Every structure is written in C-alpha cells, then in structure tokens.
Amino acid sequence: MPAGAETDDVYAALVAELARIALPTTIMAITLAAVGLFIAQVLGHAFLFAAVAVGLLASACKLALIVLQMRRLARGPLARKEARRWEWGQILTTIGVASSVGALVGTVFAQPRMDLQMLATGLLFGYCSGVVTHLSVRPFIAAGALLLAALPAIVSAAWGGGMSHGILATMFSLFLVGALQSVLSAHRTAIRQIRLRLDMAALARSDALTGLANRLGLRGAFDGLSATGNDSVAIHCFDLDGFKPVNDRFGHAAGDALLQELGARLRLLLAAPALAARIGGDEFVVLQPGVRHVEEAETLARRIVHALGAPYQLGTQTVTVGLSLGFACAPSASADLDDLLREADAASYAVKRRGGGVAAGGLGGAREQERRAGTMRV
Structure with missing residues (x-):
C-alpha cells in the first residue's frame, strides 16, 4: 500500500x-x-x-x-x-x-x-x-x-x-x-x-498464529454488537479431538500448520459480523450475531463441523481431527458474553462425554425461553 x-x-x-x-x-x-x-x-x-x-x-x-x-x-x-x-x-x-x-x-x-x-x-x-x-x-x-x-x-x-x-x-x-x-x-x-x-x-486483538481474533478481540466484537431488536446472539465453543497426536507424531510445526489452515477455513466460512476467535491452544469460539431462531445457530454449528472436520493436507501427510462443539444463544439485548461462554463450553464438554450428536435444550426456570444451548460432535 x-x-x-x-x-x-x-x-x-x-x-x-x-x-x-x-x-x-x-x-x-x-x-x-x-x-x-x-x-x-x-x-x-x-x-x-x-x-x-x-x-x-x-x-x-x-x-x-x-x-x-x-x-x-x-x-x-x-x-x-x-x-x-x-x-x-x-x-x-x-x-x-x-x-x-x-x-x-x-x-x-x-x-x-x-x-x-x-x-x-x-x-x-x-x-x-x-x-x-x-x-x-x-x-x-x-x-x-x-x-x-x-x-x-x-x-x-x-x-x-x-x-x-x-x-x-x-x-x-x-x-x-x-x-x-x-x-x-x-x-x-x-x-x-x-x-x-x-x-x-x-x-x-488478534491471534498471531491463525490471524483470528483473540480473547480481547472477541470481547471487543461482542461489546460492539447492537443491543436493539428482537434477535439473539449465539456463541459456539469447540476444541479439536486428536490434535495432540498430530503434534506428537508430526511435530509442532505440523500442528501450527493445521491451526493456520483451520483459521483460514473459518474465515471463508463466516461472513461479517460473525467472527471467529482462538482463545487457547486448540480452543476456538465463533460469535454469531443476528440469530432469529435457534435453528440458525444449529445450522452454522453443522457447517463449522463439516468444514473443519474435512481432512487437512500437511506436507505429504493427510490428517483428520474431530470437533466437540457446543453453542448457546441469548437475546442480544440481555446477552452476557461470560454466561454464553460458560454455557457453550459446558455443552461442548457434555457432548464429549456422550460421544456425539446434536442437541438443543432450555436451561429451565425463568430463563428457559430466553436461552438455549446445543451440542455437536464429529
């Protein structure tokens, strides 16, 4: 430039x-x-x-x-x-x-x-x-x-x-x-x-390896969302199943290359104002604003799993990793990022224990109509 x-x-x-x-x-x-x-x-x-x-x-x-x-x-x-x-x-x-x-x-x-x-x-x-x-x-x-x-x-x-x-x-x-x-x-x-x-x-605000947002970038993007309207915001949390064996077998350079390719796939998959963030070693979060129905969050979750679960070509080696993904939704006007992260993270760990599938359910009580969480594993 x-x-x-x-x-x-x-x-x-x-x-x-x-x-x-x-x-x-x-x-x-x-x-x-x-x-x-x-x-x-x-x-x-x-x-x-x-x-x-x-x-x-x-x-x-x-x-x-x-x-x-x-x-x-x-x-x-x-x-x-x-x-x-x-x-x-x-x-x-x-x-x-x-x-x-x-x-x-x-x-x-x-x-x-x-x-x-x-x-x-x-x-x-x-x-x-x-x-x-x-x-x-x-x-x-x-x-x-x-x-x-x-x-x-x-x-x-x-x-x-x-x-x-x-x-x-x-x-x-x-x-x-x-x-x-x-x-x-x-x-x-x-x-x-x-x-x-x-x-x-x-x-x-960025992760140096993948070019995605980091925790600070995720927080800034969430805080910048409009709090008006009747739509909701969804948070998707997932980590990689089988990522450690890739590092152990092929080395950390191969693991870094895998994460970079995963970040590139996420950028191609998401359109603004949706945003992907890497918040840990193999831990990722996707922010999905403008959700009108929880089914829209589930649809994006399926697309993420499909796109990131495809094989990765690392030099002469082809590797595949799995995802454990959980998501949570809340009305934009009352959503709290920390609450959504906890719920989505808990959902992702729950689906790890169950061995797979997709589910969405209320949290019960007065918040049952306001917030839904889902899980997915591949």
Missing part, C-alpha cells in the same frame, strides 16, 4: 484528529476578535466589522462542532460515511475563519498604516502556523485555509507599491509555499503514525 494511502479506518482516524483542536480554535477566535475589532475600529470600515463577525461566528460553530464530535468519538470510532459528514462541518467552518482572516489582512495591506500591518502580519502568521500544525491531517482543508488567508495579503502587498511591499509580498509567497510543503509532510507523517497505531491495536 502506498505510504500516503488512506484506508477507511485511517481516514476515520484522521478526521477524528480534527476534533482535538479546541484550544487553538479558541485562541484564534480571541486573537481574531481583539486584532480584528481594533483594526476595524481604527479604519472605520463596516466591511471589516462584517468580516470579523463572520470569523467569530465560524469559530463558534467550529467549537460547537468539536464538542459534538468529541462526544460522538467517546462512543467509538467513526464509519467512513459518518466521518465524511464531520469533515464537511470542519471544511465549512474553516472556510469561514480563513476567509475572515484573508479579508482582514488583505484590506490592511492596502492601507499605509505600518502599525496595523504589523498586527495583521502577526494575525496571519499565527493563523497559518496553527493551520499547518493542527489541520495538516486533512491536507486539502489546510491548503485551502492557507490560500484563503494568505493570498489576499500577498496580492494587496504586491499592488501596494514600493520596494518594501514587493519584498513583503515575495516573502509571504515563499512562506506560503513552505507552509504547503509542511502540510504535505505532516500529513504523510500522520498517516504513518495512525497506521502504526491501528496495526498495534489490531495485533493486540
């Missing part, structure tokens, strides 16, 4: 970074109000008062947007479509602030007042440095803000006449080019850092 490529999760993480600029946004709003209103009062231009008002309104909207986005991020990461909507909010508010700064400094550099030009220069450089530092995660937003803020000053200074104004316009132009280059560099660095962070998080 190219170094600057943005996958959906990287893009969402970059947009999330736009919500972490409350302090610089507040500082810029205060500075714009102080400098802008002073310049507008000195020059007596109604246009400048309007420009400052637009900038302050856009700043207030940006701060409100940041607060709302931070609240949303507290509930979990953004999907790409949702991230795009938040990004548009940042685009529009940034346009408002940058246009205000550009109108203000552009007007000032058309005036002969050097003291006002010094204030405008400070305002412009402060804003542009903030853009480079905090908006570079979305380079087209940062580049647009830099151009809107700086180009009016460059044009106004160039047309202002005199050698000093020409030098100033040239300096502003060179600084603008440097700022745009810094934006691109900062964006590439941000992508590398975010991708590394996401990769580390994914590794923490």
